[in-house]
Amino acid sequence: MQEKRRKILDATLKLISQFGFHGTPMSLIAEQAGVGAGTIYRYFENKEALIMKLFLKLKAEISQEMLNGFDSTRPPEQVFRQVWLNTFHYCIQHPAEMMFLEQYHNSPFLTPASESAVQDMLAPLVKYAEKSTASGQVKEMPFEMLTIFVYDTTIALAKRHISGFLKVDEFALDLAVQASWDAVKGPAA
């Protein structure tokens, strides 16, 4: 029954986002998931594998969300804003997911394998970016650099919002998107 698997992943997310990888014993995950401690090992090889699987799941989820409503026929600025806002809204509506992802990204758990496994989820975006770059509407820069302004800045803003360091209202949000777009927009835009 994959119902149990889901409950385990949910419990892991909830606990790790709050207490960190090492503040979250397997026994606590089991308890929170409502399963026996041994049961976890029927679904995941070990703790590290469980965490990596959760990472991949969430990475896929956020990538999916980023692409929500993506339409390659619309102009770059609109696409950019949409992706940007998709990402931002996902983050502030899923703070636990974001915290987990960030924690994982900056931990020694991260392997090239887990990193690259998600790359091609954003394939449509890569293709679209190349086209926009070619047309001069987006600065000519590698996709990996582009993601800084459509992913990292967004995450950075969401973090400041969630931690309370920066109150992000409609106005501030607009400002941030505009700034990010100004960063990447090309001479022809």
Added chain:
Amino acid sequence: MQEKRRKILDATLKLISQFGFHGTPMSLIAEQAGVGAGTIYRYFENKEALIMKLFLKLKAEISQEMLNGFDSTRPPEQVFRQVWLNTFHYCIQHPAEMMFLEQYHNSPFLTPASESAVQDMLAPLVKYAEKSTASGQVKEMPFEMLTIFVYDTTIALAKRHISGFLKVDEFALDLAVQASWDAVKGPAA
């Protein structure tokens, strides 16, 4: 003798940046530092305090480096570029320090206390930013948002460079700085 204290901090940085907080036992730190296990506790209350002290030290160091050559009489774009490049060069020349800082920033170790302890190190920059904002040379945005484009984007680029995902040569670097500046530059610039 503060020589030992320094060796302990050095060992902690080296090991934690490589193996993470919890992959680095105190005994290993002691060994790497060339001191007895108990000696660490003469200089630091416990593991958590050791890590926080290291964080504060590195945070002060990177803040210092960011402000290197800072001259408030020069125009905003030049100041921006300098700070940006200062930060970037610190990161790629001190990857261990950067990894540690990022790991700490995204961990449950982070407390409001350790966060705020560093805030005023960048005080000159805050003041300068306000002036630049007022003159219209920088977009009117809170300092906390500004830092996204002069700190987070820089770190993001450095990470991609270090992990090998993005080869950052002179040209790419220029591109990234320009993009970041485009993000924050105001109507009067």
Added chain:
Amino acid sequence: MQEKRRKILDATLKLISQFGFHGTPMSLIAEQAGVGAGTIYRYFENKEALIMKLFLKLKAEISQEMLNGFDSTRPPEQVFRQVWLNTFHYCIQHPAEMMFLEQYHNSPFLTPASESAVQDMLAPLVKYAEKSTASGQVKEMPFEMLTIFVYDTTIALAKRHISGFLKVDEFALDLAVQASWDAVKGPAA
């Protein structure tokens, strides 16, 4: 399975009565009990709790033993002798238990909580003592003082016997009981 719990308590008693609280590491208790080191913590919160639980168990045991054959219809002298001898025989037949109890009684482990938890086990004796006091067959003294002559003197004798300082044969025993009774017997006895 409470079998393991019992084995742990047995091992603790044996080792602590011999080596003292701090001469008895948890690892040794585990080994002696034939369980894993971590297993102890499934049954007892920590070392201190383990020791307190053992204390309470033994205190209940000795109190039970003291009251063995207690019959409030018999005359005070007979009751006194019986209780006294019950106590003495328990001590010399359970030297480990006695050593442990005495060690605990004179240690900083002792808390008012653990002290008072046993008070009412001797309730029948308290009541009987009051009656005997009222009838003049026992000196009019607080129960707490009475216990000196029916508990402390007994323990003192048992200790001297066990340590070999005083050979306590039938004759010596009679002498000691008689002396103790002489201490508390009232004008009407």
Added chain:
Amino acid sequence: MQEKRRKILDATLKLISQFGFHGTPMSLIAEQAGVGAGTIYRYFENKEALIMKLFLKLKAEISQEMLNGFDSTRPPEQVFRQVWLNTFHYCIQHPAEMMFLEQYHNSPFLTPASESAVQDMLAPLVKYAEKSTASGQVKEMPFEMLTIFVYDTTIALAKRHISGFLKVDEFALDLAVQASWDAVKGPAA
């Protein structure tokens, strides 16, 4: 300078009576005594030796006090009462000393050596007891048994007084001495 030696013993007594043998690190003793940690080892071989030396010192002290005003020409009852009261008053005026002695007596530190080293301090009393026994004024019992009623009962009373379990006023004190005397007094008394 034996001044330091005395300070170390004083500190040891104060701390151990309060926190117990194992709640009292050597470093704390050094601090309380106002000497360096290493200095203790110039006066005492190690912690165990320090504690034993303190025990012997206090044992001598209390023995001295017990014999205070001892006059072998006076009748047994008076001598008994005096020794009893000497002991009691020493205890309630020196609770730290008493607590330490009791803790030591019931610990695995106690060796036959440390026990017997004090025996002959009470030699005059032994002799006097033999005489009193022979004359029938004291029950014919070994000196070791006699001490139960002139030492252990006293300590037991003092403990109850200090811990607050039994309020010992003049009247109660008289009662206790009388009871103890009744225990040992012989047919000719």
Added chain:
DNA sequence: TATGAATGAGCGTTCATTCAT
């Protein structure tokens, strides 16, 4: 003689993982 920084063996405790049921 006195010091106190340094040591490292040894402690109490945790928790990822196993396996008999």
Added chain:
DNA sequence: GATGAATGAACGCTCATTCAT
């Protein structure tokens, strides 16, 4: 499949003792 009691390696930390100064 599912369980959770049991495990023991490994951890953070303490403190009696040493020794260079």
